[in-house]
Amino acid sequence: MRILLITQWFDPEPSFKGLLFAQELRRQGHQVEVLTGFPNYPGGKVYPGYRIRPFQREVMDGIPILRVPLYPSHDGSGAKRALNYLSFAAAASIGTLFVNRPDVAYVYHPPATVSLPAMVLRALRGVPFVYDIQDLWPDTLAATGMMENAAVLKGVSGWMNRVYRQAAHVTVLSEGFKERLQQRGVPENKLSVISNWTDEGQITMATPDPARARELGFEGRFNVVFAGTMGKAQALDTVLEAAEVLRESQPTARFVMIGGGVEVERLQAQTMEKQLSNVVFLPRRPPSEIGEILNLADALLVHLKDDPLFAITIPSKTQAYLMVGKPILMGVRGDAAWMVEDAGAGYAFEPQHPQALADAVARLMGMTAAERKEMGSSGQAYYWQRLSLEVGARAFVRVFGQVVMANRSSDRFKRLLDIVAAGSGLVILSLPLAGLASLVRLKLGSPVLFSQQRPGLHGQPFTMHKFRTMRDAVDSHGQPLPDSERMTPLGRFLRASSLDELPELVNVLRGDMSLVGPRPLLVEYLERYTPQQARRHEVRPGITGWAQVNGRNAISWDQKFKLDVWYVENRSFALDMKILWLTVQKVFKREGISAAGEATMPRFEGQGEI
Structure with a gap:
C-alpha cells in the first residue's frame, strides 16, 4: 500500500x-x-x-x-x-x-x-x-x-x-x-x-553504571522517578505531599522529577519552602538519554489528576516504563491502572491521594530486590508481546488494508455501472426528455430545471438537477407559499411517476450521484445529523435507494435514516439490483410519494434516535 x-x-x-x-x-x-x-x-x-x-x-x-x-x-x-x-x-x-x-x-x-x-x-x-x-x-x-x-x-x-x-x-x-x-x-x-x-530506538537498555549512579545521587537511595511533562494535568503536588509523609517513615526514599513544563518552577519553589531533601529535579533530557535515568530507578511513577477523562486514557510514558522493565507506581484510574496490574508490573494507587502514594512506595520498598526485578520483567514481557512497535x-x-479494500472494490464496479447505465439512459430517453422539457416550459415557464445545492459523497456539495414541479408563488411578504399550494397538476404527475428525477442521470454521469444510494437532502441538514445518521454520506447519493423502496416519503425521518445507514453497511451489487427492480414496481404503484399531510416531506429539524 x-x-x-x-x-x-x-x-x-x-x-x-x-x-x-x-x-x-x-x-x-x-x-x-x-x-x-x-x-x-x-x-x-x-x-x-x-x-x-x-x-x-x-x-x-x-x-x-x-x-x-x-x-x-x-x-x-x-x-x-x-x-x-x-x-x-x-x-x-x-x-x-x-x-x-x-x-x-x-x-x-x-x-x-x-x-x-x-x-x-x-x-x-x-x-x-x-x-x-x-x-x-x-x-x-x-x-x-x-x-x-x-x-x-x-x-x-x-x-x-x-x-x-x-x-x-x-x-x-x-x-x-x-x-x-x-x-x-x-x-x-x-x-x-x-x-x-514507545520510542524503542531511543531508549537505551544498558546496565546502569555505578559511577553514574553516584554522580546523580542515586546510590544508597530508593529512587522513584517521574519523567515527563510537569503540567496541571499531572497534579504533582501529590508527590511533594507524599514526600513529606515519607521523610520520616522511609528516609531512604527519594522522588526524582525529570522534565519541563509550566508547573516546574512552582513545584521547585514549594520543594524549597518545605525543605524536602527527598525530592530532586533534573532538567529535561532527550529520549536518547532518558533511558539511562530510567534504568537507574528503583520504581517509575505515573500520575494524573483525578479526572474522569484520565480514567480512560493511558499516559504515553506507561509504555516506556514497561519496556524498561522497572516496577511501576500508577496514580491513574481506569484503563492505565488495569494495564499495569494485568501486566503484573506494579501497583496502582488512588490519584491525588498523597498517603496512597506513600503507602505504595513503602510497599515496594518492603519487597526483596528479586521480587521487584521479577515485577519489572513481567512488565517488559507484556510490552514486547502486546504493545511493541511491530x-x-x-x-x-490491517486497518489500512480494510479501508483501502472497501474504497476500491465495490465502488469501482458500481461507478462503471453508473456510467454505462446513465449514459445509455440519456441517449435512449433523449426524445422523451426533450418532450418533457417542452411541456414543463409550456405549463410552468422557465427555468425548466430545478437546480439546487445538495450534499454528496462525504457531505461535499454539488448541484442537483430535476425537472421543475412547482410554481414560483409567494405570499404578500414575498415568502414562498407552502409546497402544497405551489405544486401543479403536472408537477404532481411528474413526482408520482418519478419522471422529474430523470435529469439526475446527468449528475450520475458526472459522478455527483449514483443510480442507487441514500437520496440527497438539503445541505443545511448536515449540521443536524448525529454521527450515525451522517453515515448516509459515506457513499454517493442515489436517484433511488433502500429508503425509497421501503416507504419513500411516507416514513419518518428516523426510519428513513436507519434504512439509509443499513444500506451503507450492507451495500452490494446484488442489493443494488434488488433496489432498482423494487423501484420500478414502486413507480408503477405510485407508493409513498409524500408524507401524511405534506406535499413531499416535512423539514428535518435534527430530532432522531440514531
Missing part, C-alpha cells in the same frame, strides 16, 4: 509515531510518505538547520517528507498555540496537492486541526483516512484548563463529530476512549483499539 502520514509532529521532534512508525511500515513492505511541519516542538523555536519556507522536501532514512510552513509556538499563550495549529492545518491542506496520491492517509491527533488536510485530501483526491486519537477533544482541553470558553468547546465538539463522520476508520488507545466515542454515536465497527508503543504497526496495517 501507499501510505501518507499526516502529522504536525515529526522527527527531529520527539514523536514515537514519527520516523520510527514510518520505518516500520516500510519494513513491513509498504510505501510511506510524510506531510508535516517545520520542527519546533516542544520549545516553540525552529530547530537548527531548518528555516520556515513555503515548502521543503527532504528524505529521512529513505522516507520522503514534505514540510509545510507554520507559526512556531508552544508557550502558554492560547492565541499563539491556536495560530500554530491553524497555520499548519491551512498549509498542510495545500500540501495535500503536492504529495503522491496515497491509497490511505494516517492522521495523528492531536491537534484536532490536523484533520483538515485529511478531509481536503479526501474531498479533492478521494483518499480515505484513518484517524488516530491520542487525546479526546474537547474533553482534554477542558480537563487540562487549556480552554474554558464554553462556545469554543462546543465548536470543537461539533468539528470532531464532523471528523468522525468523514474518517474511514478511527483508532483509539484504550477501551475507555472507544466506549466514549460510541456514546457519541460513532459506530463500533468504525472503531479499533490499538495500544501505543505489534502496533501490524494492527494499523
Whole structure:
C-alpha cells in the first residue's frame, strides 16, 4: 500500500509515531510518505538547520517528507498555540496537492486541526483516512484548563463529530476512549483499539553504571522517578505531599522529577519552602538519554489528576516504563491502572491521594530486590508481546488494508455501472426528455430545471438537477407559499411517476450521484445529523435507494435514516439490483410519494434516535 502520514509532529521532534512508525511500515513492505511541519516542538523555536519556507522536501532514512510552513509556538499563550495549529492545518491542506496520491492517509491527533488536510485530501483526491486519537477533544482541553470558553468547546465538539463522520476508520488507545466515542454515536465497527508503543530506538537498555549512579545521587537511595511533562494535568503536588509523609517513615526514599513544563518552577519553589531533601529535579533530557535515568530507578511513577477523562486514557510514558522493565507506581484510574496490574508490573494507587502514594512506595520498598526485578520483567514481557512497535504497526496495517479494500472494490464496479447505465439512459430517453422539457416550459415557464445545492459523497456539495414541479408563488411578504399550494397538476404527475428525477442521470454521469444510494437532502441538514445518521454520506447519493423502496416519503425521518445507514453497511451489487427492480414496481404503484399531510416531506429539524 501507499501510505501518507499526516502529522504536525515529526522527527527531529520527539514523536514515537514519527520516523520510527514510518520505518516500520516500510519494513513491513509498504510505501510511506510524510506531510508535516517545520520542527519546533516542544520549545516553540525552529530547530537548527531548518528555516520556515513555503515548502521543503527532504528524505529521512529513505522516507520522503514534505514540510509545510507554520507559526512556531508552544508557550502558554492560547492565541499563539491556536495560530500554530491553524497555520499548519491551512498549509498542510495545500500540501495535500503536492504529495503522491496515497491509497490511505494516517492522521495523528492531536491537534484536532490536523484533520483538515485529511478531509481536503479526501474531498479533492478521494483518499480515505484513518484517524488516530491520542487525546479526546474537547474533553482534554477542558480537563487540562487549556480552554474554558464554553462556545469554543462546543465548536470543537461539533468539528470532531464532523471528523468522525468523514474518517474511514478511527483508532483509539484504550477501551475507555472507544466506549466514549460510541456514546457519541460513532459506530463500533468504525472503531479499533490499538495500544501505543514507545520510542524503542531511543531508549537505551544498558546496565546502569555505578559511577553514574553516584554522580546523580542515586546510590544508597530508593529512587522513584517521574519523567515527563510537569503540567496541571499531572497534579504533582501529590508527590511533594507524599514526600513529606515519607521523610520520616522511609528516609531512604527519594522522588526524582525529570522534565519541563509550566508547573516546574512552582513545584521547585514549594520543594524549597518545605525543605524536602527527598525530592530532586533534573532538567529535561532527550529520549536518547532518558533511558539511562530510567534504568537507574528503583520504581517509575505515573500520575494524573483525578479526572474522569484520565480514567480512560493511558499516559504515553506507561509504555516506556514497561519496556524498561522497572516496577511501576500508577496514580491513574481506569484503563492505565488495569494495564499495569494485568501486566503484573506494579501497583496502582488512588490519584491525588498523597498517603496512597506513600503507602505504595513503602510497599515496594518492603519487597526483596528479586521480587521487584521479577515485577519489572513481567512488565517488559507484556510490552514486547502486546504493545511493541511491530505489534502496533501490524494492527494499523490491517486497518489500512480494510479501508483501502472497501474504497476500491465495490465502488469501482458500481461507478462503471453508473456510467454505462446513465449514459445509455440519456441517449435512449433523449426524445422523451426533450418532450418533457417542452411541456414543463409550456405549463410552468422557465427555468425548466430545478437546480439546487445538495450534499454528496462525504457531505461535499454539488448541484442537483430535476425537472421543475412547482410554481414560483409567494405570499404578500414575498415568502414562498407552502409546497402544497405551489405544486401543479403536472408537477404532481411528474413526482408520482418519478419522471422529474430523470435529469439526475446527468449528475450520475458526472459522478455527483449514483443510480442507487441514500437520496440527497438539503445541505443545511448536515449540521443536524448525529454521527450515525451522517453515515448516509459515506457513499454517493442515489436517484433511488433502500429508503425509497421501503416507504419513500411516507416514513419518518428516523426510519428513513436507519434504512439509509443499513444500506451503507450492507451495500452490494446484488442489493443494488434488488433496489432498482423494487423501484420500478414502486413507480408503477405510485407508493409513498409524500408524507401524511405534506406535499413531499416535512423539514428535518435534527430530532432522531440514531
